[in-house]
Amino acid sequence: MNKRTRAIDEDTYKLIIATMKNGFVHEGVQSKPNGRVATVLVLEYNLGLRVGDILQLKVDSFVKDGSRYRLDIYEQKTGKYRNFTVPNEVYQFVRDYAYAHGISSSARLFPITERAVLKHLKAVCSYLALNGVGSHSFRKGFATNVYVNNHYNIELVRTLLQHSSVNVTQRYIGIGSKELEEAIQKNVCLG
Numbered sequence: 001m002n003k004r005t006r007a008i009d010e011d012t013y014k015l016i017i018a019t020m021k022n023g024f025v026h027e028g029v030q031s032k033p034n035g036r037v038a039t040v041l042v043l044e045y046n047l048g049l050r051v052g053d054i055l056q057l058k059v060d061s062f063v064k065d066g067s068r069y070r071l072d073i074y075e076q077k078t079g080k081y082r083n084f085t086v087p088n089e090v091y092q093f094v095r096d097y098a099y100a101h102g103i104s105s106s107a108r109l110f111p112i113t114e115r116a117v118l119k120h121l122k123a124v125c126s127y128l129a130l131n132g133v134g135s136h137s138f139r140k141g142f143a144t145n146v147y148v149n150n151h152y153n154i155e156l157v158r159t160l161l162q163h164s165s166v167n168v169t170q171r172y173i174g175i176g177s178k179e180l181e182e183a184i185q186k187n188v189c190l191g
Contacts, residue, residue, distance in 0.1 A: 006132040007140035007173060013045055016133070019124050026127040037120045039097055040110055041138050046090050048142035048160055051114050051135045052076045059098045059105040062091050080162050143173045 008016070020038040024031050043054050053076055062069045069091040072083045094109065103109055118135055125133045139161075147157045158169040 004132065005134040005136045005140065007144040008045075008133060008137045009141065010145075012130065012133070013041075013138070013141055015128060016121070016124055016130070017042060019128060020120065024124070024127050026123065031120075031123055031127070034120050036101075036110060036112060037117050040112075040117055041121070041135070042093070043090070044135065044138035045141055047071070047086065048139055048146070049073075050075065050077060050139060051117055055108070055110050055112065055114060055117075057094075057109050058107060059094065059103070059109065062086060062094065075162070078162065082162060084160070140173060143169070147173055 017038050020034050020041070023033040040051060040054050043049065043057075044051060047054075053073060056073070056076070057071075061071055061073065063072055065085070069086045069088065070083060071086055072081075074081055097103075098105070098109060114135075121133075121135055125131075143157050143161055146160060147154065150156050154166050154169055154175070157173065158166050161169060161172065163169045163172065
């Protein structure tokens, strides 16, 4: 786990994606719009996959399951099998991206390297003066959102990320002793 990166909130996520899509000039250097890298990061933020796994995706990776779609993948880092339902909006976003870029259903959606993604993200973060943000910040943002939006269910997040223990997940999304102390303090009811 990359301890140097932090989870990003929704506003920071949107700012980074918009900046990538529009391009920018930083220290006299023009950075062209890069919708491809922006799309990789959108998927990381919405699916919680690592960049390396996203770069291997094809439209065919999304399997129709009744009225839903699911992803069946083996994670590159861990070798673990992962199977989960993909929100229909995310699937449609992927289909639209593939169609707009003439990508066949059996071709990789993003024929670029992880290094290229990281390089462009680093340039955007430098331009926006964002510290502690890397590609893993998007996965951590996903995890934090799932945690907050599902009644602080740490076990759910652990399962989604396939962590070996709740302790790993707590460190991952930044739940430390301070947060635990605050939670206990908020729960005081003496009658």
